[in-house]
């Protein structure tokens with residue numbers, strides 16, 4: 133792990149509900165992720181993986197603890213600044229594709245740029261470049277919902293990359309793909325991490341995928357149960 | 368997100384669920400259509416009346432009549448000096464003028480003495496038997512007693528001259544052909560013969576020059592004569608016989624029009640206290656306008672009801688869209704879209720639906736209304752030439768489109784704020 137971590141989460145807790153219905157989804161979790169590192173968050177269903185990812189992706193706030201991104205205290209930032217951070221620094225891949233029905237592949241891919249306020253001409257150019265990398269340039273004007281599952285997943289990854297993010301958060305990126313396509317998606321994610329130094333935070337059930345990451349964080353009942361690095365040694 | 372992208376995205380989203388959008392647009396279409404027609408009726412009738420009444424001319428006169436006695440109990444006692452004989456006939460005149468008792472010379476001098484009245488002119492009624500041109504067919508003809516102070520809605524020629532010593536006559540449009548003229552322009556400047564019978568039963572003829580041809584009007588029927596012609600006709604009619612005190616159906620009292628409305632009202636009160644009824648042209652216009660405004664108001668109310676129903680349609684449509692697009696909203700927010708932008712995305716969509724409805728409804732109303740106008744003017748409304756029942760004013764149409772867009776925008780705020788408040792995580796979890 134390099135000098136100063138890009139993501140530094142300390143002693144965070146998160147509970148849902150109140151009274152007898154109160155449920156502690158995360159308990160005193162601390163985690164540091166370095167720039168360019170690939171980290172898998174694994175664990176049983178309901179263990180709190182998505183909750184943890186949402187907090188470090190600044191989509192949610194913990195009840196206690198600190199979250200810092202690139203050295204700044206993320207919890208004290210204004211909502212405006214947080215939106216900007218997510219827009220500029222993060223890329224998201226979700227298990228369900230979340231492609232906007234009825235709009236073109238290109239429009240879906242360039243959505244983060246549109247939100248950022250980039251002029252249409254530049255958006256198109258940038259979007260086509262990324263689609264080209266994923267051999268989807270010829271599908272740019274097709275309706276996103278008409279693509280095959282594997283193509284959709286590549287569109288989603290293109291969308292996560294289009295803003296040249298620092299960190300990509302992926303929640304079950306290969307969850308509903310067959311093994312072959314899943315591997316293609318995995319390959320492209322790791323290639324990005326390696327070539328562009330993009331940090332990867334991947335939530336997954338898939339042991340093979342987790343094993344390809346630099347580190348695995350195992351969550352059980354809202355707490356970090358174990359941490360393994362790729363060499364297999366316990367952290 | 369840039370505003371231009373926000374607007375184009377909103378426009379595109381509008382077409383994503385075509386059937387739902389179409390139905391909502393249809394509701395707004397009906398509202399816009401109705402509102403355009405009703406305001407056009409209001410504008411058309413108001414414009415017509417205004418033209419008519421404005422043609423009544425000057426704003427520095429009171430039309431003075433004898434007020435019906437309202438304060439005395441029982442019948443008023445007869446006094447030859449002040450009382451005048453009631454006429455059941457009443458000359459055709461301005462609205463509200465014909466029904467009251469005539470005025471006498473004594474009344475005129477009373478009026479002239481009122482402070483603030485510059486001068487008082489009696490309006491004489493003359494009875495013309497017929498009009499004839501170059502020995503042709505004789506036609507019945509009546510002269511409107513107020514024609515000397517009013518301005519006609521001219522088809523050709525010019526207004527009657529008050530000062531001229533030439534005997535001038537204004538003929539209504541429907542006399543042009545009957546009298547053998549090819550066109551209204553042709554009639555102007557021609558000399559016509561007016562026949563009348565004096566009190567002794569003798570026939571007389573007067574030659575008068577046609578000054579102009581007037582459009583038939585709501586408020587003044589019959590032809591017009593200038594003061595010189597009226598005086599000449601009255602002279603001939605009396606045949607030098609003293610028929611007792613001269614009686615006038617009404618008089619015209621001039622005042623200084625530069626004074627404030629309050630002092631005009633004060634002057635009006637003085638005249639009323641003296642036992643007369645005084646109305647300015649504007650007063651007379653006001654009565655008519657109140658009636659028209661009432662009718663148009665009721666019509667507009669129907670259109671507004673249609674629009675309110677449509678507004679609920681928009682709320683419903685967009686609430687469904689927000690629900691349907693929960694994940695999309697969550698995704699956009701996760702990608703850094705600010706809540707306020709999400710709000711405007713949906714509000715613009717609502718405004719655009721409003722635009723679609725009104726920008727189709729209003730022009731359709733104009734097209735159908737214009738056709739209807741032509742049909743009505745040629746048919747049922749032929750008797751009121753110059754009346755364009757539906758008057759489409761560009762400013763009114765733009766106003767209606769803007770109003771409907773505002774209504775739509777406001778209806779959109781409820782669904783839009785619901786979308787804006789959505790928590791991105793909950794939205795992403797949403798199945």
Ligand SMILES: Nc1ncnc2c1ncn2[C@@H]1O[C@H](COP(=O)(O)OP(=O)(O)OP(=O)(O)O)[C@@H](O)[C@H]1O
Nearest residue numbers: 148149155157175176177178179180181182183184
């Ligand atoms: N909004 C919420 N209200 C109440 N409970 C919640 C809420 N969100 C999550 N939880 C609960 O918190 C726990 C952790 O949820 P989380 O989504 O983080 O699990 P996960 O590890 O991602 O599971 P999976 O692998 O099935 O996606 C679960 O028990 C879940 O029911």
Ligand SMILES: [Mg+2]
Nearest residue numbers: 181182183303
């Ligand atoms: Mg999960």
